[in-house]
Amino acid sequence: QVQLAESGGGLVQAGGSLKLSCAASRRSISTYAMGWFRQAPGKEREFVAAISWSGDRTYYADSVKGRFTISRDNAENTVYLQMNSLKPEDTAVYYCAAGSVARERSFYSTASYDSWGQGTQVTVSS
Numbered sequence: 059q060v061q062l063a064e065s066g067g068g069l070v071q072a073g074g075s076l077k078l079s080c081a082a083s084r085r086s087i088s089t090y091a092m093g094w095f096r097q098a099p100g101k102e103r104e105f106v107a108a109i110s111w112s113g114d115r116t117y118y119a120d121s122v123k124g125r126f127t128i129s130r131d132n133a134e135n136t137v138y139l140q141m142n143s144l145k146p147e148d149t150a151v152y153y154c155a156a157g158s159v160a161r162e163r164s165f166y167s168t169a170s171y172d173s174w175g176q177g178t179q180v181t182v183s184s
Contacts, residue, residue: 060085060156060173067152067178070144074182078139080154080175087111088132091159093171094139096150096180103153107139108165117165122148144182151177 066078080092093108107128108117116128127140137154155171164170 060087062154062173062175064154064175064178067180069181072146072182072184074144075142076180078152078178080137082135087135087156090156092130092137093155094152095168096152098150103168105166146182146184149182151179153177
């Protein structure tokens with residue numbers, strides 16, 4: 059399995075930006091779809107964004123469209139999540155995940171991903 063480690067979280071004011079990174083080790087992510095999910099206290103883990111193995115397809119939750127951008131650098135074995143115009147409701151632990159995902163609807167499901175990082179906290183103050 060791929061080992062994943064997120065970084066880049068922190069405390070930011072509403073309207074600010076953060077860029078999360080997800081560094082992979084043990085295996086190359088070049089053949090895996092990658093996703094970002096988040097979980098706020100007392101809530102279920104929810105889909106944020108995903109990118110196909112080649113990077114030609116990206117998917118976003120409606121709540122982050124136009125504000126977040128997912129990208130990947132297979133040569134660096136890293137996936138990124140650029141988050142702009144942050145809102146207090148974006149506060150959560152953010153997780154990256156890797157999986158062999160093909161169907162579009164599967165990108166949105168936690169069940170489609172086999173490997174998960176430990177998460178990084180993002181806190182947006184109002």
